[in-house]
Amino acid sequence: MRVYISGMGLVSSLGNSVDDVWNALLAGETGVKAFPEWAVHKGLRCLVAAPAHPYDSSYLPRKARRTMSAMSEMATIATVQAMEQAGFARDNLWGGLDEPRTLLSMGSTTGSPGTLEEQFRRMIEKGGPEGQYSTTFFKIMNHSVPANVASALAYQGPMLSPSSACSTSAQAMVLGWELIRSGLYDLVIAGGADELHYTSNATFDVVQAASIGFNDRPTETPRPFDRARDGLVCSEGAAVVVLESEAHLEKRGGRPLAEFVAGAYHCDGTHMSQPQTPAMVKVMTQSLKRAGLQPEDIGYVNAHATGTLLGDAEEARSLDAMFGRKTPVSSLKGHFGHSLAACGAIEVISSVKMLGAQKIIGTRNFVERDAAIPALSLPRGVVDAKFSTFLSNNFAFGGINTSLIVSNVGAR
Amino acid sequence: MPLDKLVPSAQLFGELELDSLDAIDLMVALEERTGLKVNIEVFKNARSLDDVYQMVTDLVDGKEPRSAAQKTELPPGASAEK
Numbered sequence: 001m002r003v004y005i006s007g008m009g010l011v012s013s014l015g016n017s018v019d020d021v022w023n024a025l026l027a028g029e030t031g032v033k034a035f036p037e038w039a040v041h042k043g044l045r046c047l048v049a050a051p052a053h054p055y056d057s058s059y060l061p062r063k064a065r066r067t068m069s070a071m072s073e074m075a076t077i078a079t080v081q082a083m084e085q086a087g088f089a090r091d092n093l094w095g096g097l098d099e100p101r102t103l104l105s106m107g108s109t110t111g112s113p114g115t116l117e118e119q120f121r122r123m124i125e126k127g128g129p130e131g132q133y134s135t136t137f138f139k140i141m142n143h144s145v146p147a148n149v150a151s152a153l154a155y156q157g158p159m160l161s162p163s164s165a166c167s168t169s170a171q172a173m174v175l176g177w178e179l180i181r182s183g184l185y186d187l188v189i190a191g192g193a194d195e196l197h198y199t200s201n202a203t204f205d206v207v208q209a210a211s212i213g214f215n216d217r218p219t220e221t222p223r224p225f226d227r228a229r230d231g232l233v234c235s236e237g238a239a240v241v242v243l244e245s246e247a248h249l250e251k252r253g254g255r256p257l258a259e260f261v262a263g264a265y266h267c268d269g270t271h272m273s274q275p276q277t278p279a280m281v282k283v284m285t286q287s288l289k290r291a292g293l294q295p296e297d298i299g300y301v302n303a304h305a306t307g308t309l310l311g312d313a314e315e316a317r318s319l320d321a322m323f324g325r326k327t328p329v330s331s332l333k334g335h336f337g338h339s340l341a342a343c344g345a346i347e348v349i350s351s352v353k354m355l356g357a358q359k360i361i362g363t364r365n366f367v368e369r370d371a372a373i374p375a376l377s378l379p380r381g382v383v384d385a386k387f388s389t390f391l392s393n394n395f396a397f398g399g400i401n402t403s404l405i406v407s408n409v410g411a412r
Numbered sequence: 413m414p415l416d417k418l419v420p421s422a423q424l425f426g427e428l429e430l431d432s433l434d435a436i437d438l439m440v441a442l443e444e445r446t447g448l449k450v451n452i453e454v455f456k457n458a459r460s461l462d463d464v465y466q467m468v469t470d471l472v473d474g475k476e477p478r479s480a481a482q483k484t485e486l487p488p489g490a491s492a493e494k
Binding site (some may be wrong): 045065066067131132133134135 | 413431432433434436437440443444462
């Protein structure tokens, strides 16, 4: 049974619609900005980040917004976009759907970090729970994002909240593909969201993985694969993809945007934060095996490459081992920053646009290849390409690796 | 919420569409604004904006709450329990 992508939606540092983001990518824009105000946080060295474009959530009912932090607002907006593109009306999103055979599956790295900070600040100030707002907890639950999306959009079917940090939305998509293939669901709304907060920068700063040398020239970082790269830059956003079985799509007369061919998610089983080439090779191999494809069938690789010294080098070595040096590879982290739980779906959406346009968006800020990076095909700028299938990687803290494969409709 | 709906007789749990979560957050906000501790049993009996106003003025004036003795059942939807 084939599984198609029939809708896509996002809120991101490059724009708040698929078309706006695609135009920003073609223009080589970046969402990274300086955050000098974060210098008040003692020990925080990374003072750059990529905030989402301003968005309007005022159309959501007050009772929905009161339990939402930014990640849930963005996820709701992205869900509506994706469902509308899939052909469902905004005022009747679930019309015609068999809800028990529809799955809402999206997550975040954690609950709202800003709300969590505020909750504990008040708790410490007051010496206990006195004065806590009743709506606080609903912003910091691990399943806050899908719970709020469901509540805002009156969704009453099955819901899951996969959470695996930077591979969250990739895992949600692969899981959706698995569940549709298993026959359990006809349609899966899969995605992820995260919101910007200085504690996210701090997490990566503490483990020496954040960019700290570009605070005075933020648009020049992160620099995936580049010799001068010095770490990742946190971003925020939400991205949602509608996955749908071929039979269901045909039955309702929907239009496929691309085929979600296969994917896999594996654990390193060795280390919480250090990426491992063998584990990356293993998950890509499994993804190809599930797709019934060979490495030479992959015409473009969208790398996770966040701009860290170790992660980029390990991934580049794994890509060298898997695909050799002719298959074009790029990372979009130089454009978007690293949107954590959202990045997998943001990158799939961007790559589907590349597939449709037969263009590859090269790695922004990649100027000179680092000696630790094998001489892969690493395009700069925007290049024309003929390809029908791409592979997209995401690797996360906790040692979880995802790899998925998407093809043009009718390519296989 | 439209300002013209905020009249003294407006019913919190009906016309203004508040529920249990809103009621708790309203109480917290009133405590923050006044710097005084709201009597939750009195607050539970508030049904209209005017009730809330009377409760707050009593609180600020240091008067005995006039509705403290009342015990009424919460309206449907006003329970915070899941």
